Amino acid sequence: MKGLKTVEKKQIALGVFLMGTGHHMASWRHPDVPADGFEDFNFYREVAEIAEKGKLDMIFLSDGLSFHRLSHPAELVRLDPLTLLPALAAVTKKIGLAATASTTYNEPFHLARKFASLDHISNGRSAWNVVTSYYEHEASNFSKKEHLAHDLRYERAGEFVEVVKGLWDSWEDGVLIRDKESGVYFNSDKLHSLNHEGKHFSVKGPLNASRSPQGHPVIVQAGSSEAGTTLAAQTADVIFTAQQTLEGAQQFYKKVKKKVIASGRKPDEVKIMPGVSPFIGRTEAEAKEKYEQLQDLIVSEIGLDFLSDYLGGMDFSNLSLDDQLPDEIPKTNGNQSRRKLIIELARRENLTIRELYKRIAGARGHFTIFGTPEQIADQLEAWIVAEGADGFNLMPQYLPGGLSEFVEQVIPILQQRGLFRKEYDYSTLRGHLGLLMPESKYSALKTR
Numbered sequence: 001m002k003g004l005k006t007v008e009k010k011q012i013a014l015g016v017f018l019m020g021t022g023h024h025m026a027s028w029r030h031p032d033v034p035a036d037g038f039e040d041f042n043f044y045r046e047v048a049e050i051a052e053k054g055k056l057d058m059i060f061l062s063d064g065l066s067f068h069r070l071s072h073p074a075e076l077v078r079l080d081p082l083t084l085l086p087a088l089a090a091v092t093k094k095i096g097l098a099a100t101a102s103t104t105y106n107e108p109f110h111l112a113r114k115f116a117s118l119d120h121i122s123n124g125r126s127a128w129n130v131v132t133s134y135y136e137h138e139a140s141n142f143s144k145k146e147h148l149a150h151d152l153r154y155e156r157a158g159e160f161v162e163v164v165k166g167l168w169d170s171w172e173d174g175v176l177i178r179d180k181e182s183g184v185y186f187n188s189d190k191l192h193s194l195n196h197e198g199k200h201f202s203v204k205g206p207l208n209a210s211r212s213p214q215g216h217p218v219i220v221q222a223g224s225s226e227a228g229t230t231l232a233a234q235t236a237d238v239i240f241t242a243q244q245t246l247e248g249a250q251q252f253y254k255k256v257k258k259k260v261i262a263s264g265r266k267p268d269e270v271k272i273m274p275g276v277s278p279f280i281g282r283t284e285a286e287a288k289e290k291y292e293q294l295q296d297l298i299v300s301e302i303g304l305d306f307l308s309d310y311l312g313g314m315d316f317s318n319l320s321l322d323d324q325l326p327d328e329i330p331k332t333n334g335n336q337s338r339r340k341l342i343i344e345l346a347r348r349e350n351l352t353i354r355e356l357y358k359r360i361a362g363a364r365g366h367f368t369i370f371g372t373p374e375q376i377a378d379q380l381e382a383w384i385v386a387e388g389a390d391g392f393n394l395m396p397q398y399l400p401g402g403l404s405e406f407v408e409q410v411i412p413i414l415q416q417r418g419l420f421r422k423e424y425d426y427s428t429l430r431g432h433l434g435l436l437m438p439e440s441k442y443s444a445l446k447t448r
Contacts, residue, residue, distance in 0.1 A: 010384060011434075012380065012381075012384055012390075012392070012414060012420050013057050013238075013273055013390055013433055014056045014057055014393075015057050015058040015059070015096070015098070015273060015391070015392075015394065016051045016059055016060065016395075016396065016403055017062065017275060017394065018044070018047060018059060018060065018399070019062045019072070019395070020073060021033045021043075021073075021074065022396055022398035022402060023277060023366075023397055024294045024361060024398060025072045025074075025302060025303065025306060025361045026294050026297035026298050027074075027294065027397060027398040027399070028073050029297040030294065030297070030401075032401050033399065033401070038074060038076075038077055039078070039079060041087060043400075044079075044084060046400050047399055047400050047403060048088045048095065049092070050404055050407055051407070052093070052094060054403075054406070055094075055411070055420070057095070057096055057391070057429065057432040057433055058095060058097065058098050058127060059088065059095055059096065060098040060127075060129065060220070060240070060393055061084065061098065061099050061100060061129075062081075062100050063078070063081050063101065063102075063131075064078070064138070065105055065133065065135070065138040066135050066138040066140070066141055068135075068305075072306060081099035081101070082099050082101065082115075082118065085097040085118060086122075089118065089122035089125065090121075094125070094427060095125065096125045096127055096218065096429030096432060096433075097122055097125050098126075098127035098220055099115075099126075099129065101114075101128060101129070101130075101131070102131050102132065102133040102138075103130060103131070103132055103133075103153075103157040103160040104132050104148060104153055104156065104157075105133060105138065105142045107201075108160050108163035108164045108167065108203055109207070111128065111160075112164040112167035113207060113209050115128045115212075115217045116209040116212045116217065117209055118217070119213055119214055120210075120212055120213065123213055123428070124427060124428035124429065124431075125427075125428060126212075126214070126217040127218035127220050127237075127429055128164075128217055128218070129220040129221075130160075130219060130220065130221050130231075130235075131223070132156075132228075134338075150227065151227055154225075154227035155199075156200045157231060158231050158234070158235070159198045159200045160200070161219065161231070161235045162196075162198075162235075163194070163196050163198070163203050165235075166205070167194055167206070167207040168207065168211070168212065168215070168217075169211075169441045170192050170193070170194065170205050170206030170211075171190065171191055171207070172190035172191075172192075172443050173190075173440065173443065175190035175191055175210065175211070191206055192205070192206055193206050211440065213428060214428050214429065214430050215437040215438045215440070216438050218238060218429050218430060218433065219236045219237050220236060220237065220238040220240055221235070221239050222239075224242065224243075224252060224341075229255070229256050229259060230259060232259075233256060233262070233263045233265070237269070237270060237433070237435050238270070238271045238273055238433065239256060239270060239271070239272045240273055241274050241275070242275055242341055243367060243389075244341060244345055246382070246383060246386060246388050249383060249389060250387060252388075253388055253389065254387070256270070256272060257272075268434070269435070269436075271390040272389055272390050273389065274366070274383075274388070274392060275367065275392070275393045276380070276392045276394060276395065277366055277395040277396070278370075278376050278396075278406060279368070279369070279370045279397065280372070280373055280376055280405045280409055280410065281371070281372065282372065284375060287371055287372070291370065294398065295358055295361070298358060300321070300357075303357035304353070304357055306361065307342075307356060307357040310338055310342055311329055311339060311342065313330065314329060314330055316353060320353075321352065321353050321354040322352050322353070323352060323353055324352055324353070325346045325353065342360060345359065345360075366395055374413060376406075377410055377413040377414055380392060380414070381414075381419060384419070
């Protein structure tokens, strides 16, 4: 499988998804990991510098808006992404900076302003990961007893993104004159109020932040449900998805690209980047030993609760950990696509409850791969060749070591094969991803 020649000119997009000290729920117990890294800026700075050394496209930060004592440790205490990323912008130069922010528990004006500000601060490197909040207990922190229904959350999200993009278009290119001699600061003909009146939002505008270096910060959509992929096909630049098999990834890729075309866009305007969690060793056996080392550090109570949360609060008290999942699984108003993926994984591989929570303790349903650097590169390349992905969001099981290994051992192989850049060619995230800068809708109207 080495060096498949059919993709020499197609570049793999690579981001690194940061979740505390690593994606494995026991990562903080790893001997090479600082247990307090969740709240240490210098830890994140080191990780960002490693990622930029590897010429990765972006850093991608998860987020959550609630506390659960038996959650993934990275979700117990964490820094706010839109506070952390501006600080990382000051100590990096090229790498993109993506933050997760919920459309369910924010207002469009707030997020439009924050991401435009980050784009200015970083000189065009910001991205917004649009989520609708799937942890159901988040509602209680925002004066609500429960989430909006799943489809209604996505309906609200669609209008939310529409408003945000409209606010980003408030200022056309060239609106700011700043002529000291005449005293004219801006061209009023190129400044626009939005005057949006919709089902969920009423927003006048304009935004009090000018048009950003990328025109619009990059939009990332995480999720694989029908409602989520429909929204992503209409509005997103990047789709972050969980796929367990190449066949499933190919089906998802084909379905989403069709939706993108149906939305009046070109297929390459949306990059599909599944999550992938690599374990690298001098041999495949050594890579699996690293995996088992982390598996042995899982506290069973936390692993079981983690699984319960993904399955809508399922009660396991009357079941043995050596039983398989029962036929009836309670429905949830949370993450529909991830729940489906985990159930399918359990059924497909006949996993016991214990085996299942151990499987999702690391990558939470994302693709986990093992092998030598060459074998890891082979597997990534195979998905690109077979149109299962445009790139990947790397999910190191522990940090910073898991990312360092990938950058030092796998990146050079991808570069040798002509699949990944040796140097940054652009200064913006849109440039890294090969995405065009969107024109202001007001400028577009004038040219028609």
